[in-house]
């Protein structure tokens with residue numbers, strides 16, 4: 001299983017994905033430098049990604065805490081999520097995300 | 105102003121960082137009669153616990169089934185009270201050097217000078233600093249017309265000001281600077297604010313009366329000349345970006361941790377962490393220790409409980425530097441009358 005992560009240079013990286021891991025962990029384990037300063041505890045907003053609109057409905061929506069934390073991210077759009085709050089399942093095989101500015 | 109010798113504060117131990125580990129270090133050092141001065145850039149103690157998760161529960165503190173970040177900080181402050189530590193808050197430890205008589209001198213950005221035979225680096229993930237906006241070319245304006253904190257309100261007098269953010273800092277400054285500035289536009293990504301309800305209603309009232317503008321948008325660019333901001337580009341969801349003329353911007357996106365000046369203290373760092381010997385937690389410099397999140401050794405886990413253990417071992421090695429003519433004696437707090445004296449429990 002894989003996810004596709006577009007890095008800040010616009011390069012698409014295919015990264016191996018493991019069930020139950022957060023997308024933040026998958027990105028970091030895949031060797032892409034992501035700040036993710038709080039280590040996945042929804043307390044820093046430096047794991048901000050844009051989820052490809054085609055995949056948005058397959059992911060459980062952001063909780064109140066995540067929405068609040070996104071206030072500390074930059075250039076937040078309707079596709080914005082914190083990668084540490086998206087947990088990988090087999091339904092997400094092929095998920096496409098793009099790193100946001102300020103998360104490197 | 106030049107500092108004379110009298111301005112130098114002499115103490116036993118200087119602790120850089122007043123996070124949970126710096127605070128507990130006061131206890132372990134205090135038991136063995138070592139007095140501490142602590143420095144933190146934040147204006148309150150507690151480090152990550154106080155700044156990042158004051159309301160969230162911690163479950164893995166031994167014998168404390170649950171407490172929040174704020175509660176842990178409060179309890180540590182209560183525990184170290186008998187040792188009356190001195191705090192230098194809102195100050196960045198900027199420089200560390202060796203003095204002629206072999207002590208360490210630490211100087212802060214406010215000119216506070218401390219001298220001691222022992223320095224404990226409990227700097228965690230680095231010093232807390234405001235997040236900077238990752239916009240192209242913004243560096244040219246930072247410090248001249250783009251700011252992440254307010255030092256003097258007067259410097260915004262008669263300015264056409266953009267304030268970005270949706271938390272307490274953004275709202276407080278928007279409300280306070282509105283009468284000072286020529287005009288204030290508050291820009292936030294959504295029409296909801298995570299701030300004190302009172303500030304939110306004050307802000308809404310100012311907007312309703314036309315005294316202040318509110319835009320629900322992202323800031324996507326800055327432009328101007330010679331360090332002087334002329335406009336910001338603002339994009340509302342589903343609309344084309346527009347330029348908003350202004351001459352200053354204040355941006356509040358929360359804090360982030362940056363290693364900062366401790367990198368230049370002469371202490372060896374590897375990947376922004378200080379390698380230490382796990383028997384003593386001493387660094388490459390004699391009398392300089394590193395405990396808590398800032399250090400690294402085989403098997404290191406960035407946990408509060410690990411930092412507490414590190415503080416106890418550090419204190420043992422620090423003792424002879426502070427009291428060269430005294431012998432360190434291992435004792436239990438339960439039964440040692442000597443420790444009871446230190447704790448102020450000897451009546």
Ligand SMILES: Cc1cc2nc3c(=O)[nH]c(=O)nc-3n(C[C@H](O)[C@H](O)[C@H](O)COP(=O)(O)OP(=O)(O)OC[C@H]3O[C@@H](n4cnc5c(N)ncnc54)[C@H](O)[C@@H]3O)c2cc1C
Pocket residue numbers: 038041042043120121122123124125126143144145146150151152153156157161162163164195196197198226227228229230231232363364365366395396397398406407408409411
């Ligand atoms: C959301 C979240 C949840 C967590 N949950 C847990 C948990 O359940 N259990 C657990 O054990 N751990 C938890 N942790 C980790 C724990 O908070 C850290 O291990 C702990 O805070 C480390 O303490 P510290 O004192 O070493 O550093 P910090 O708490 O990072 O404090 C360091 C302090 O040093 C200051 N500083 C640094 N450099 C300078 C300088 N040059 N001048 C002035 N000041 C300076 C900083 O401003 C900061 O206040 C969590 C962390 C986060 C973010």
Ligand code: FES
Pocket residue numbers: 024036037038039040041042043044045046047069082083084085
């Ligand atoms: S890693 Fe900090 S919010 Fe996701």
